[in-house]
Amino acid sequence: MGDEPLTPAGRLFLQEEMRQVIHCVIGLRNPIDVETVKSEIRNSTMLQHPRFTSLMVRDERGVEHWRATQIEIEKHVVVIEEAVGEAEDESAINSYLAQLSIDTDALSVEKPLWEIHLLLAHKCLIFRIHHALGDGISLMSMLLASCRKLNDPHALPTILHLPSSSAKAKTNPFSFSNLLLALWFCFVFALDFLLRCLWIRDSKTAVSGGAGVELWPRKIATATFSLQDMKTVKTAVNATINDVLFAVISSGLSRYLDYRAPNGLRDGVQLTGLAMVNLRKQQGLQELSNLMKSNSGARWGNKFGMILLPIYYHRSNTSDPLEYLKRAKKMIDRKKRSLEASFSYKIGDFVMSTVGPKFASLLNYRILCHTTFTISNVVGPQEEIMIGGNPITFLRANNSALPHALILNMVSYAGRADMQVQVAKDVIPDPEFLAKCFEDALLEMKLQVTAKV
Incomplete structure (x- = not known):
């Protein structure tokens, strides 16, 4: 061969x-x-x-x-x-x-x-x-x-198949109003993406990175969430786990910025996250046999697009915890109607094919320098599993440093979700406190939901 x-x-x-x-x-x-x-x-x-x-x-x-x-x-x-x-x-x-x-x-x-x-x-x-x-x-x-x-040593872990995100977002995909909205959001988000490549960037805050920050020393802390708590919160506004995750990030970062810059940040400042979206037809994890088929729609490799997910700083002592969730749901619902992830993938593929990987990498690097953080979320097995006969107690993930001073990677496993909070320690010296801000944000939302029941 x-x-x-x-x-x-x-x-x-x-x-x-x-x-x-x-x-x-x-x-x-x-x-x-x-x-x-x-x-x-x-x-x-x-x-x-x-x-x-x-x-x-x-x-x-x-x-x-x-x-x-x-x-x-x-x-x-x-x-x-x-x-x-x-x-x-x-x-x-x-x-x-x-x-x-x-x-x-x-x-x-x-x-x-x-x-x-x-x-x-x-x-x-x-x-x-x-x-x-x-x-x-x-x-x-x-x-x-x-x-x-773990409870059946001869059986492979159950693969949880998720419905397509685009399918979940559209109640009546053929209506004229849905078509107009989809076209509008496609235009707005594609334009935003292109402008981010050129010159638009987030305002400077206590969690901002920039060119060269990927070389700076790093620290990592772990924020741990109960999946049941996340499910309890998401039912409050008919949201998804991803909606809750972004609400937690928005609320947690507001808490942290209140601590780091209590008087130096205006309310409503935008911090943009760069999220990776799986573009395979079947969402979630895949059977390995499907991934290894060259003609499979779920094929092996790097099959993801990027979307820009803006969150906003609000003074945490004056905000209703569930307002973060409502804003996150509204924003993500709009993103689901657009083709931003597919657009970013196609643009990247076109640039790679026409002008080569060097220019494409500079383009991606520029987007990273113009945003505030990276976020990924992988749904792991919902049951306890073992490898080589040794039971697994946790699954986590993180990746190499980027120009961002804040990188968030979440993996769920057996009823809990661990989010690795990777930071450039010269920018964010206390990632353990930031991780606690995220954990407290979810607990506060849960208390608000249960108090209304």
């Missing part, structure tokens, strides 16, 4: 400005046996996928290709036997991840672009995978194919 060219998105993530590594963090209940892990890797579905058994090579024109190679497991497994510092497990793991987030050069092109780090003292396993290999949906689906249900 000959070399296979990289996809346009894969080439984008190899550029210096957009070099990205995904970290999937797995907490385990029992101590880790290194030889068992290596054996599981050798027999895993991961090594049946050509992306994980190929080198990234460049031809004489500098164009990247995948070339099949033999895997040497020892080169891909990094064993850390001693405890990371003197902190408790969660802080130690987050400290280790913060170091990895600015160490993108560690994934050498001399071997396939993935590693597994074993933190033995903390019973934690970290998959380190270059974004050129695939997006969060692809990689989480790959991980789950290697796991089994």
Whole structure:
């Protein structure tokens, strides 16, 4: 079999400005046996996928290709036997991840672009995978194919199929008013996206990043939410979990900015988030067999678009907690009517194909510098699972640093959702407090809902 060219998105993530590594963090209940892990890797579905058994090579024109190679497991497994510092497990793991987030050069092109780090003292396993290999949906689906249900050791985890977001947004897609609204929102959001590429940027606040911030030292904290609390809140205004998530971010950031700049910020200041949207026809996680079919609409790789999600600062001591949710729902409902995510994907693909990855990466970098934070949300398994016979206690994810001083990655698992709060520590020195602001925001919304029942 000959070399296979990289996809346009894969080439984008190899550029210096957009070099990205995904970290999937797995907490385990029992101590880790290194030889068992290596054996599981050798027999895993991961090594049946050509992306994980190929080198990234460049031809004489500098164009990247995948070339099949033999895997040497020892080169891909990094064993850390001693405890990371003197902190408790969660802080130690987050400290280790913060170091990895600015160490993108560690994934050498001399071997396939993935590693597994074993933190033995903390019973934690970290998959380190270059974004050129695939997006969060692809990689989480790959991980789950290697796991089994805790209460049924021979059964694969249940894949939760979600309805299409566009289908949920349209009650009568063929009505004239819906068509006009969709066209209007497409125009407005496409124009906003283009202007962000050119010169429009968020106002400077205590959480703003900018060019070069991706190189600054990082800190990571974890905000933990109960999925049942999120479901309780979302029923108050017939919202979705994503609506609740953005309401929590909006309220939590307002709380934090009240603390950092109590008198220096005007009410209503916009902070724009950059969200990644899965563009596969079937939302949520996928069966690995579908992802690996070349003719599948759910195909493997990087199949996502970007949307701009504005939130607004409001003094937290004067705002009704549920107002954040109502504003978030209204904004996201409008986004669902538009084709912004598809538009951004098509524009990126066009730029990559016509002027090349260098210009495309500069365009993406500019959008990042003009917005305030990045957010992603992956729906994980809703039941307890195990890997290699070892029960999983938590699933988390984060990625390499970006020009943003604030990066938020949420993964749900077995009734709870963990959001990794990654910050540039010279801009946001106290991510633990910011994480608590997010947690308190959800609890306050829940209290407001239950008080009205």
